[in-house]
Amino acid sequence: MRRLFRARYAAPAALVGCVAIVGLIAFSPSATLADAAPTTTLPVLTTTATTTTPIAQPTQSVSGALNYAAPSNQTGLFYAQLPQAFIAPGEALFAANCASCHGPAALGTGRAPNLQGLGAGTVDFWVSTGRMPLANSSVQATRKPPRFNRLQTLEIAAWVQSLTPGQGTQVPIVNTNNADLEAGNALFTLNCAACHTITGAGDALPGGAYAPSLHLATPVQAVEAIRSGPGNMPHFSVGNITNTEARDIAAYVDGVIQHQDNRGGFGLGGIGPVGEGFVALLIGVGALMLVCFWIGDRT
């Protein structure tokens, strides 16, 4: 009788199983062309609006005489001439926050490198990602909330640029509205995925360095990094990656990498089979062992 009694588990177990399977099949997403379109294109459209305005707004408010050429649909990438009015406040900010390591003329000291000739774009990348001012002199500067706002950052960049006019990486204006995501995908896979991983999650590199995650990078920062090659990253000149291609990569990072199409459930961190293995062994096999324990004899 006691053994027959154990069979009482079978009916609810079967019921739960059937309901789960039927439910999952019935409600599983059926992706169609119409479904897919907004999920992949919308992020690109919305993020470009926010990322291009911060550069344009302060410059226009400071000096109305500035005339940027409107980003054309052919390249979508332009390099801004920072206004003269930025240079004086930039010098003051540099003297107060940067000069103690980089020297009053940005020529570098024993502790920090020479900044002359690197250009406004390089300075903008390091300061706007919060890497500068440096928290500690570890192997690699880490991304953290920036100390300066957008205007202050550009002022510092303008002053450093004014020391060597025309040299180095300029601050780009990136319009990703008409970017080619297909080209961005192909270029990213070819040039970036080997270190930043195909999902942009980043990974450790030899020698204590690491390729940072791209999940916070703005299109402007992406282009600046491509052009200036911060830290261990190689730099890509216009001969390697054209302005249009840089724009496409930035759009892919901003639109696809940062708004990953994570259909199929929880993304498990985008680190591939490591996360999947843990889920399979701990949750999958673990849950089924608990079921064994539930319906089996424990003594």
Add this chain to the structure above:
Amino acid sequence: MIDKTIDRSLRWLDDRLGIAKGGRTFLDKIFPDHWSFMLGEIALYSFVVLLATGVFVSLYYIPSAHEIVYHGSYIPLRGQRVSEAYASSVGLSFDVKSGLLMRQAHHWAANIFLGSIAVHMARVFFTGAFRKPREFNWIVGVSMLILGIVNGFLGYSLPDDLVSGTGIRIAYSIIESIPLVGSYLGTFLFGGNYPGNGIIIPRFYILHVLIVPLLIIGLLAAHLGLLVKQKHTQFGGKGKTEHNVVGTPMFPTFIAKTTGFLFMTTAVLFLLGGLAQINPIWQFGQYQPYQISYAVQPDWYMGWLDGALRIMPSWEWVGWGHTIALEVFLPAVIFPGLIFNIFIVWPFIESRHTKDLAYHNLLDRPRDRPLRTAVGVAMLTLLFMVFFASSDDVLANFFQVPLVAVLWFFRIAVVIAPVIAAVVAYKICNEMRAAEGVGKRKRPQIVTRSSTGEYSTTDAEPRPGDGVEELDAIPVPTYIDLVPPELATGVGVRRVMR
């Protein structure tokens, strides 16, 4: 009336096919009730799910490396030249109703199939269920494990995405590293030099969907057939001897329980398939031999092979105009070959060591065989270490430690950790055997305070399950009896004063 109809039709079948004899054996098959005997069933039912979802997936998958232009619904890939295999896998995920669920459930089922085989195998090993007369079934099981790993790798490679393509590239290098025949073997398998004109995808496909599954099904039939013929093992205890099997019969009880378990397994696999993303190939893109992503690992069951490759120092032998890439050959060919051969011959190694040639239907408790348990723990530790070494880059990134430090940690740990784990396991086994009442439920003490402030303790009422005999040590013939004769109270049982 219905009874009579069933009776008549069964008799009709019995007259022609003789089903009564086999049917009686099957329906009366006794299954011991202990929960750990159901671990193998997880693998069995995962395999059933694998077959069912695999059929669905194969309806939409095109096994061809032929290049086409992608026009599906995933926008970043549109207009790119991809293989038909990759395009159909992405199409299965995005453009087929419940296709992604089926593909993910298939992948999770593969991971859990092999995971449950590993757990089942550990149970069989640590309880000594592989001993005479079941050595043959142990070997059949190990063969299924090997075939399962191979088929998992083949299936993982079929979508032709960037991550799995990297795996095929590594597999080609491993084949090439075999001395003398390696390059010929690689050319034979790939139909030329790597990547071999796209012939590898259809070849992997036919292996994955037909040849290897057929072998697994054949071995599975042998596995279960031997199980019925030799009958189940069981843990010792009251009323259980070498000459009986105590448990529930297949019909009517166990068949209800095991059917419920089939549905539970299916439910867990499909829940994972619907809720947890696995292998999002659309994010990875088409495999090109000149492209690579970082943070690429194989599925978990290949992880120990990948990890061994990663931590191997770069040794090479050059002579007589030939190069032997020991850095690949040792960890990727010799190491797994050695491990699987140890698995296969272990029953014979042990019986030679113990000179134990008797039939065994009663299982050992792991503590009663400290040496075997220690060897098993050492092997598991070694495999876990190389398994974790496979994710060295992810670990370095996650814990923000240098990659080289992680690498050297694992190089040292694969040598040291198994030894430490074996010694600890051996000591724990002996201590557990020495102390009385270990593993038994303790009776609670009730503390009462009298009106004069005096405290006294009494035993609580017995609860259901107290006094179950199964956990009492039964005399087992030990082959590593370290117990001084004066302390031994029975064979394999020792009592020490606290």
